[in-house]
Amino acid sequence: MKDGIIPDPNSIHPIAGYDKEIYVKPTVKNPNIIVGDFTYIADVEFESHVTHHYDFIGDRLVIGKFCQIAAGVEFVMNGANHMMNAVTTFPFNMLEGWDMEPPAKSELPIKGDTVIGNDVWIGQNVFLKYDNRTRIHT
Numbered sequence: 001m002k003d004g005i006i007p008d009p010n011s012i013h014p015i016a017g018y019d020k021e022i023y024v025k026p027t028v029k030n031p032n033i034i035v036g037d038f039t040y041i042a043d044v045e046f047e048s049h050v051t052h053h054y055d056f057i058g059d060r061l062v063i064g065k066f067c068q069i070a071a072g073v074e075f076v077m078n079g080a081n082h083m084m085n086a087v088t089t090f091p092f093n094m095l096e097g098w099d100m101e102p103p104a105k106s107e108l109p110i111k112g113d114t115v116i117g118n119d120v121w122i123g124q125n126v127f128l129k130y131d132n133r134t135r136i137h138t
Contacts, residue, residue, distance in 0.1 A: 009037035019044055024063070032058070036065030036118065043071055052079035057110060064118035072125035080129065081109040 010026045013019055024046045025035040033050060041049070050061055051074060059078045063069075082089040083103065092098040114128065122128070 007038065014038075014040055022046070024069070032060045033063075034060060035063045036067070038065055039063055039067040039069070041069040041071075041073070042124075049073055050075045050077060053077040054079040057108070059110060060113040062113055063116045064120065066119045067116060068121045070122060070124040070126070073122050074127045075114060076127055076129040077114065078108075078110045078112075081111070083107070083109060 007014075009023060012022050012026050014023055015021060021040055021042050022044065023037075024039050024041055025037060027046055028035055030047060030050075030053070032053065032055075033047065035046075043049070046069075049069075053059070053061070053075075054077075057078050061075055061077065082091060085107070086103075093100040093102040116122075116128075
């Protein structure tokens with residue numbers, strides 16, 4: 001407890017008068033992003049750092065407590081994958097104007113949820129893409 005102030009995981013700014021660092025959990029709107037208490041990012045917002053995260057895929061980004069995320073970090077989700085078991089990798093079914101049925105969810109190259117454990121430090125300008133072989137933890 002510094003200066004008689006008790007840390008609050010639901011406050012947005014952990015440093016009074018400094019808005020370039022935020023606790024992530026109280027700012028997240030997407031229900032498929034779950035973040036633990038006191039995890040912070042060196043930025044003024046978080047969700048733009050999570051790319052290719054489409055509702056119809058349903059994958060989740062799960063980050064534990066007390067993680068430190070530096071500036072420029074990007075979480076690349078399953079929507080960045082392309083089908084490798086078809087005639088082409090081109091996503092005709094996703095783009096407007098092409099009359100193609102989307103593949104069944106079971107046919108998509110979904111690798112699973114991206115899970116980061118507690119007390120993980122992610123350095124500046126890191127791109128994280130889960131490949132279902134590893135989990136990031138301490």
